[in-house]
Amino acid sequence: MPVLTPTLDPTVTKEERVVENERQLLSVQFSADGQFVFAGGYDGRLYRWSLADAEAKLVGFDAHKGWVEGMVLHPDGKRLLTADSWGQVHCWTISDGEMKPDWTIEQTNSSWLHKLAVSPDGKFLATCGNEHIVRLFSAADGKLVRELKGHEHHVHSVAFHNDGNSLVSGDLRGIVKHWKISDGSLTRELDAGKLYKPYYQYHQGGVRCMTFDDDFKTLYCAGFEGKNANQAQGTPTVVAFNWESGKQQVIMTPKDSYTGPILQVAYHSAGYLIGAGSSEAGGMLWFWKPGEEKDSHKVKNVTSFRSFAINADGTRLVATTFGDRGGQRGGNGRRLNKEGEYPGFAGSMVLYSLTEQPV
Numbered sequence: 001m002p003v004l005t006p007t008l009d010p011t012v013t014k015e016e017r018v019v020e021n022e023r024q025l026l027s028v029q030f031s032a033d034g035q036f037v038f039a040g041g042y043d044g045r046l047y048r049w050s051l052a053d054a055e056a057k058l059v060g061f062d063a064h065k066g067w068v069e070g071m072v073l074h075p076d077g078k079r080l081l082t083a084d085s086w087g088q089v090h091c092w093t094i095s096d097g098e099m100k101p102d103w104t105i106e107q108t109n110s111s112w113l114h115k116l117a118v119s120p121d122g123k124f125l126a127t128c129g130n131e132h133i134v135r136l137f138s139a140a141d142g143k144l145v146r147e148l149k150g151h152e153h154h155v156h157s158v159a160f161h162n163d164g165n166s167l168v169s170g171d172l173r174g175i176v177k178h179w180k181i182s183d184g185s186l187t188r189e190l191d192a193g194k195l196y197k198p199y200y201q202y203h204q205g206g207v208r209c210m211t212f213d214d215d216f217k218t219l220y221c222a223g224f225e226g227k228n229a230n231q232a233q234g235t236p237t238v239v240a241f242n243w244e245s246g247k248q249q250v251i252m253t254p255k256d257s258y259t260g261p262i263l264q265v266a267y268h269s270a271g272y273l274i275g276a277g278s279s280e281a282g283g284m285l286w287f288w289k290p291g292e293e294k295d296s297h298k299v300k301n302v303t304s305f306r307s308f309a310i311n312a313d314g315t316r317l318v319a320t321t322f323g324d325r326g327g328q329r330g331g332n333g334r335r336l337n338k339e340g341e342y343p344g345f346a347g348s349m350v351l352y353s354l355t356e357q358p359v
Contacts, residue, residue, distance in 0.1 A: 040068020
């Protein structure tokens, strides 16, 4: 368990450094020692940022064929697992030099992969995506252990409990399934339907991300509650469940108006749930105290968040963002530039200090 500094306080959260990238960045993780930040890009590359360098710059490695949607740090602190949208998974040994995968799963899903998770004991790796199937692999060599079938819609999120035999997965319709790892059987279902809304031509919402608190007694499922037929219009929402009973404890939403989904949640061991929002108006970090319906603090960013990670001692948070950080806009509907090229959105990583003094 991380040892927290007594100065930790969400209200003093501030931007410490920013590193820019020509292409959008998605997934992100700290190394166990906090010296490096790794990010996965839309261009399929793995990027490393050395925080000790005076100049904020990224070192890129050829990695994947698709968008690097998933990234997790193995509990041993030595390995990094990455997954792309086409279902390919790499296992890397973390290094300050050249990095190449130790082993690869060429295709975990036949359809779009959304999330990747590793068990607290480091034995298992889980993937999920549009195929409606959750798959378990050995985290030692990438060999398939079993398939968990039962979802009828796209599976957007997956997480392990620390009891050694429980896995949860959340789908587009807000159905959370609790699986038994040992035999793949379904233990129960939890209803996070508040995160789902059907419309005439499509389904909206879903359990976009999930996490447990530090003692694994509460499961937090996040996304947004749809308000109209616009796919990105809705209230950022977290549904908290008591793990033992499976009952909803509280519905958590921002204190102030905001339209857009929560794309990442994580529990900070100082006693806060942190959620990252994405919208045309920019990104937002919310800090909720357990059991409370409204956030106690928020941090705004000029561009939208994709993902974030917290370092081991809880003193720093890093987030991937995309959009306009100085007039270099791109994205859908944009015209060709003067060079005759279609400019996509640029990306960045924003490093935040969660203490009164930068680390």
